[in-house]
Amino acid sequence: MKSNKFSQACLLDVSGELGAEARGILRDHVETYPAAMLEYDQILGRFKQLNSLPAVESHLDQVSIERMKQQVKHSLHDAVHQEQKAARWRIMRRWFYRSMSVASGVAAAGVVIAGIYIVRQHIQAHQARVMDAENTFQEMAESHLPYRANTPIRLIRTRIEHFGGGNLFDAQNGAGSAGIMHLFNALDKIPIPGTEDSVSQADNIQ
Amino acid sequence: MDAQAVTVILAQCRAGDKSAWDALVDAYWQRLYGFAWQSTKNRDLAHDLVQETFLRVVQKLERYDHRDKFDAWLFRILVNLIRDHSRSRVRRPVRSTVIDASTGAEMTDDMAARTGHPSDPVHHREDVQRLYEALEQLPEMDRQVLLLRHYGEMPFKDIAKMLRCPLGTVLARAHRALGKLRVTMEVGHEVQ
Numbered sequence: 001m002k003s004n005k006f007s008q009a010c011l012l013d014v015s016g017e018l019g020a021e022a023r024g025i026l027r028d029h030v031e032t033y034p035a036a037m038l039e040y041d042q043i044l045g046r047f048k049q050l051n052s053l054p055a056v057e058s059h060l061d062q063v064s065i066e067r068m069k070q071q072v073k074h075s076l077h078d079a080v081h082q083e084q085k086a087a088r089w090r091i092m093r094r095w096f097y098r099s100m101s102v103a104s105g106v107a108a109a110g111v112v113i114a115g116i117y118i119v120r121q122h123i124q125a126h127q128a129r130v131m132d133a134e135n136t137f138q139e140m141a142e143s144h145l146p147y148r149a150n151t152p153i154r155l156i157r158t159r160i161e162h163f164g165g166g167n168l169f170d171a172q173n174g175a176g177s178a179g180i181m182h183l184f185n186a187l188d189k190i191p192i193p194g195t196e197d198s199v200s201q202a203d204n205i206q
Numbered sequence: 207m208d209a210q211a212v213t214v215i216l217a218q219c220r221a222g223d224k225s226a227w228d229a230l231v232d233a234y235w236q237r238l239y240g241f242a243w244q245s246t247k248n249r250d251l252a253h254d255l256v257q258e259t260f261l262r263v264v265q266k267l268e269r270y271d272h273r274d275k276f277d278a279w280l281f282r283i284l285v286n287l288i289r290d291h292s293r294s295r296v297r298r299p300v301r302s303t304v305i306d307a308s309t310g311a312e313m314t315d316d317m318a319a320r321t322g323h324p325s326d327p328v329h330h331r332e333d334v335q336r337l338y339e340a341l342e343q344l345p346e347m348d349r350q351v352l353l354l355r356h357y358g359e360m361p362f363k364d365i366a367k368m369l370r371c372p373l374g375t376v377l378a379r380a381h382r383a384l385g386k387l388r389v390t391m392e393v394g395h396e397v398q
Contacts, residue, residue, distance in 0.1 A: 007381050008374060008378070008381065011362070011380055011384075012362060012377065015362060017363060043381070046387065049384075050387065053334070065236075069235050072235060072253075073227070075257055076224075076228075083264055
């Protein structure tokens, strides 16, 4: 066993901190070697000497001790009271901040939801306006725009009849109605090259 | 006071029970005061430092880690306070005075301590005086280890933990300090 390790083990043993197993090994060593026994006794003696240092009572009477303890207790009570007040204040402040955070969160969520609603409304209104415009345009195209070149003659005739059925022309009685009827008949007789429809149209009219 | 009892008292202290704080003072005041007095050699200062230690406990109890020993934690606060104080005052000794009841003479604090209790045998009082002188001659860290062991009643393992150094270092310091004490005492006897 190394010298410094041995003295440290002795110190731990006299201090009562050595485990049972280690103590057994140390005792065996001490009993085997007289020099080790001598050193162990020296350390024990020094440790006992340290323990002979007087306790507090040797230079303070009991009254002084109690008075000093009471002073400490009194100042502690004040400090505990102050600490409790501070702790209460800390808790209140924490709850205040938490509730403010929750309120802010709710408000932010409200703003976001409201924003989304407004945007959606705007988009829907815009879509409705576009659809209205498309419908209006389609209706206008059907009723007022000029006919295209490949529109069937029958359809033109229907339109002209419809047009002529108004206040301007009377197909039965008006002076121009005979002319218009002639025009219809002439139109019906005109064949359209490359279409079967022209033949069937002519048959139907006849 | 065993660890379980300390845990119970500390829980009561946390709940604001003033009688628990009183119990804590009763349990530790003497050990803390003995260490503080031996370190400062001033009764009033030792009293103030012990009081300040308990006040720090009130402030820091919420942060106390239960894995550490409460004794070690308490003494670490006191040791730091003593260190701070000695740094700030640069070893300017302030000695409070006490009145000797038997003679009416005014004595400094350490003189009163060295005189010891009137019922002590004379040779014992002389031994104690020499022991105090020997302790004062020790290096700061060596003395601290011995005082923590004696007044703090702390095992060397806890002292090592508290001072944040290896157990071997603490034991080496204690061994060296005890050796010096012995030599000083023997020289004193030879002179007489």
